[in-house]
Amino acid sequence: MPTRIPVPFLGRRRDSSSERAAVRDSAGSSTRKRNLFAGQPKRQLSSSTSATDIAPAESEKHFPTPTQMAEADTSLLAAESEPDAMPLSTSARPMHDLNSQQYSQHSHPKHQRTWRKLLYIKQDYPDDYVDETFLMELQKNTNVQLYDYSATAMQTNVVTQHLSSIMIFIAVFIELYRGKLTGDTLLWFSSTLTVLSFVFWDCLNIFLRMPEQRIVRFNVIKGALFIALLLFGLSPILRTLTEDTSSDTIWAMTVILFCVNLAFHDYSTGNLTNIRFPGSVSLNAAVLASVLLASQLDSNLSVFAFLSFAIKWFALFPIFRRYLKRISVAASIATTVVIVLVATAMFTYISRAIALLFVFSTLFITFGCPLWLIWVQRYKNEIHGPWDEARPIVHHYYH
Amino acid sequence: MHNRPLNICMVSDFFYPAMGGVESHLYNNSQCLIQRGHKVVIVTHSHGRRRGVRYLAGGLKVYYIPAVIVYSNASLPTFFCTFPIFRQIFIREQIDIVHGHQAFSTFCHEAILHARSMGLKTVFTDHSLLGFADASGILLNKLLKFTLSDVQHAICVSHTSKENTVLRAALDPQQVSVIPNAIIAEQFRPDPSARDPAWITIVVLSRLVYRKGVDLLVAAMPRICQLCPRVRFIIGGDGPKRINIEQMRERHMLQDRIELLGSVQPADVRSVLVRGDIFLNTSLTEAFCIAIVEAAACGLLVVSTKVGGIPEVLPRYMITFAAPEEDHVVESLLEAIGRVDDRPKHPELSPEYFHSQVKKMYSWQDVAERTEHVYYKIVGLEEPPLIERFRRYYGCGLVAGKLFCLVAAIDFLIGVVLAWFWPRAQIEKARSFDYAKYHAIVTENRLYHGSSVGSEKQSSEPLTLG
Numbered sequence: 001m002p003t004r005i006p007v008p009f010l011g012r013r014r015d016s017s018s019e020r021a022a023v024r025d026s027a028g029s030s031t032r033k034r035n036l037f038a039g040q041p042k043r044q045l046s047s048s049t050s051a052t053d054i055a056p057a058e059s060e061k062h063f064p065t066p067t068q069m070a071e072a073d074t075s076l077l078a079a080e081s082e083p084d085a086m087p088l089s090t091s092a093r094p095m096h097d098l099n100s101q102q103y104s105q106h107s108h109p110k111h112q113r114t115w116r117k118l119l120y121i122k123q124d125y126p127d128d129y130v131d132e133t134f135l136m137e138l139q140k141n142t143n144v145q146l147y148d149y150s151a152t153a154m155q156t157n158v159v160t161q162h163l164s165s166i167m168i169f170i171a172v173f174i175e176l177y178r179g180k181l182t183g184d185t186l187l188w189f190s191s192t193l194t195v196l197s198f199v200f201w202d203c204l205n206i207f208l209r210m211p212e213q214r215i216v217r218f219n220v221i222k223g224a225l226f227i228a229l230l231l232f233g234l235s236p237i238l239r240t241l242t243e244d245t246s247s248d249t250i251w252a253m254t255v256i257l258f259c260v261n262l263a264f265h266d267y268s269t270g271n272l273t274n275i276r277f278p279g280s281v282s283l284n285a286a287v288l289a290s291v292l293l294a295s296q297l298d299s300n301l302s303v304f305a306f307l308s309f310a311i312k313w314f315a316l317f318p319i320f321r322r323y324l325k326r327i328s329v330a331a332s333i334a335t336t337v338v339i340v341l342v343a344t345a346m347f348t349y350i351s352r353a354i355a356l357l358f359v360f361s362t363l364f365i366t367f368g369c370p371l372w373l374i375w376v377q378r379y380k381n382e383i384h385g386p387w388d389e390a391r392p393i394v395h396h397y398y399h
Numbered sequence: 400m401h402n403r404p405l406n407i408c409m410v411s412d413f414f415y416p417a418m419g420g421v422e423s424h425l426y427n428n429s430q431c432l433i434q435r436g437h438k439v440v441i442v443t444h445s446h447g448r449r450r451g452v453r454y455l456a457g458g459l460k461v462y463y464i465p466a467v468i469v470y471s472n473a474s475l476p477t478f479f480c481t482f483p484i485f486r487q488i489f490i491r492e493q494i495d496i497v498h499g500h501q502a503f504s505t506f507c508h509e510a511i512l513h514a515r516s517m518g519l520k521t522v523f524t525d526h527s528l529l530g531f532a533d534a535s536g537i538l539l540n541k542l543l544k545f546t547l548s549d550v551q552h553a554i555c556v557s558h559t560s561k562e563n564t565v566l567r568a569a570l571d572p573q574q575v576s577v578i579p580n581a582i583i584a585e586q587f588r589p590d591p592s593a594r595d596p597a598w599i600t601i602v603v604l605s606r607l608v609y610r611k612g613v614d615l616l617v618a619a620m621p622r623i624c625q626l627c628p629r630v631r632f633i634i635g636g637d638g639p640k641r642i643n644i645e646q647m648r649e650r651h652m653l654q655d656r657i658e659l660l661g662s663v664q665p666a667d668v669r670s671v672l673v674r675g676d677i678f679l680n681t682s683l684t685e686a687f688c689i690a691i692v693e694a695a696a697c698g699l700l701v702v703s704t705k706v707g708g709i710p711e712v713l714p715r716y717m718i719t720f721a722a723p724e725e726d727h728v729v730e731s732l733l734e735a736i737g738r739v740d741d742r743p744k745h746p747e748l749s750p751e752y753f754h755s756q757v758k759k760m761y762s763w764q765d766v767a768e769r770t771e772h773v774y775y776k777i778v779g780l781e782e783p784p785l786i787e788r789f790r791r792y793y794g795c796g797l798v799a800g801k802l803f804c805l806v807a808a809i810d811f812l813i814g815v816v817l818a819w820f821w822p823r824a825q826i827e828k829a830r831s832f833d834y835a836k837y838h839a840i841v842t843e844n845r846l847y848h849g850s851s852v853g854s855e856k857q858s859s860e861p862l863t864l865g
Contacts, residue, residue: 117710118711119557119579119687119711120711120712120760120761121760127773128572128575128576128577137562382531382532383531385566386562386706386707387528387529387530387559387562387563387684387686387707388530389530389610389683389684389706390612390683390704390723391723392615392681392683392724392725393725394614394618395618395725395726
């Protein structure tokens, strides 16, 4: 529900403006200021009587049917803040009331009629008059939903998963680069894992009867073979691609590209198979990074194995993770734990410091960041009011 | 002091020959201020070959400064590069008050900054509403905060606009006046003979863009055409959404019921309006909608979405409100269509009565008088010390405040350097325009031609673009 705030000045802002006013007073203009805002009618209208308001007395004289003169109905005005309070052209107007006000305007200037938020009448108030109703329609934080800690912490596992998968990928490269892992081992290992995952996915689909994920198996196999052959043919070229480039440049670029990958990755569970704009940037960055890394390897087989692993890892694995998250939260969390442990284990052999850093950052993402987000929500300041651009509601009955 | 004529410099990127609400506001307000005995100079950027100093009707002097246009007629922000030329103009014309218009105008912000560095009084008028959610809004609001932290007074065109500006720029609301726009009522006389009595005609006149609610229009029109066989539409204006209307017209085969005029010149607006019975406005946001006032002056019943400042503009017997929703628009239109047949029975709903009422509500003379009141209020204010200006800028934000201070400080230093290079005494003062002589000649010519003796008041004369 929208909360109405009677004095809706934002705390910090009000301070600065009142301070400003105070300083201006001390600068010597206090007397003038007080005169200006004393609440007396300021503008001396030259044509006061003829031009003031839509003279109700006159209209009454000329037109004996005042039913449609709904213009001055204050009660209607009060109801106007609700958009669904539809205007009625025939609302009875309290004529006596208006007439008395008109009368008082001329003979008792102290009895001012109440200020109204209207432009078409000339009011007894200065143009810079600030009424009590000022900013009445301001709404703050109306459609803000506060986050729940445990739910937010659960949601972070997609980030953790992706970060860990990048770490595993880098670890695989380092092993390959150092020669501790051979190309054919990686090829066999990754292919077996992929085929197993695919069979699992397919069985699950049949079991769960999800028509949207129906995959034409023949096409999948055809595509996989095509990509594998293409990569195999290209691997000698890719191996020598960056021969003239210094390794330092490659490492630096790889780090940047993986940061891009991390930033643009599609963490939502919405779409499973088609990769759209920000996600495609992420995938492209990852593939480019893999190509750069692969060109540092020394045998054609390693390059082929590494690149095919890269494609499986960055194009197919996220789809699998999203799918898993959709069907079961527990399975998703279990996957997270497993790949975090694998990444940590792989890095303990390479560098203890990085492994430690990785563990801490994982903990921070999972437990620290949700806290941070919830804490930072108190500074949320969403302002809505009549000045907002309306959203047109169209039903398309005819389309 | 209150009778001293002032030298006022209006600055905005938006001025004739471009057309729009701000442009006509500047022109008409300036003309009326001139009639009240002030000297008004307008500074804007050059438009094509129109550059240099021009005089418009009534002796209104316009400086067209060459500038690079970046986006939708706003000039490239240069921060300090415009200081020398603005300084020259302010000194040449012996300006007392610099009045900037419209938050989207770069010239306006720069002129106010430079004028403050020179110790001149400044006023800012905001003509539009802006939200707080989108990135452009956030950036522009920061800029507005910078400019408005050191403005003596701000003017808004409606109360809703005032609320918006006060929030956007963190202003003291007492520093903000509400002065509505106006129309030249004489140019919007009703003409019942132009109507086609066989039809009930609904007129729409706006740019056909998303913000004007064309989607609502497209949704509501076929429904109205189906429900009321006597209703037809006339749509004036052009824009990217025109294609949607054309598609809708084709799909529902309403070619004989919906007439698309394309863009309408400001001079032809009245001739389009008087053909209608109902004016429909479906804007999604509007600070002050001049179009509905013009329509009401032409005697049309107005149906409008209830957004922004629109509820403040017209009395309830002239306007029917609708929520920005297809069903509501249709409902309100049906209600207004029902009222069209009632009109002859009720003299207070007659077009002539509408016209006379609107004429009483809005006039540029009144706007100029109220603007003048603002000017007199600030012209005598004591100039705060430089450090106080910095203090105000500093309060604009954690990072932005320091940045703003830096900008203001550099601008001030440039001012000092300029004063050393180009001493004030060496700048030639512009000759003042002899308004009395101009009016004498105009009146004489009129008498000579004998065309409009006594038909029009003197006041409405210079209000045509020369």
